Amino acid sequence: MPLPEEPLDCDCGRSVEPAAARRAETYGDLDPTRWQTLCCPTCGRRLKTVFVADE
Numbered sequence: 197m198p199l200p201e202e203p204l205d206c207d208c209g210r211s212v213e214p215a216a217a218r219r220a221e222t223y224g225d226l227d228p229t230r231w232q233t234l235c236c237p238t239c240g241r242r243l244k245t246v247f248v249a250d251e
């Protein structure tokens with residue numbers, strides 16, 4: 197599954213490993229079966245939206 201390999205830096209100061217990020221459904225018109233949003237487990241901020249259609 198195509199998670200990013202680099203840690204994601206959150207505005208709260210935490211560096212979040214992609215595997216440790218909270219998964220959330222996307223927003224707007226994106227298909228939630230194909231896209232998921234990675235959120236900071238500490239503050240809940242959205243970090244990155246990833247394509248997961250191959251899962």
Ligand SMILES: [Zn+2]
Pocket residue numbers: 206207208209210236237238239240241
């Ligand atoms: Zn955060």
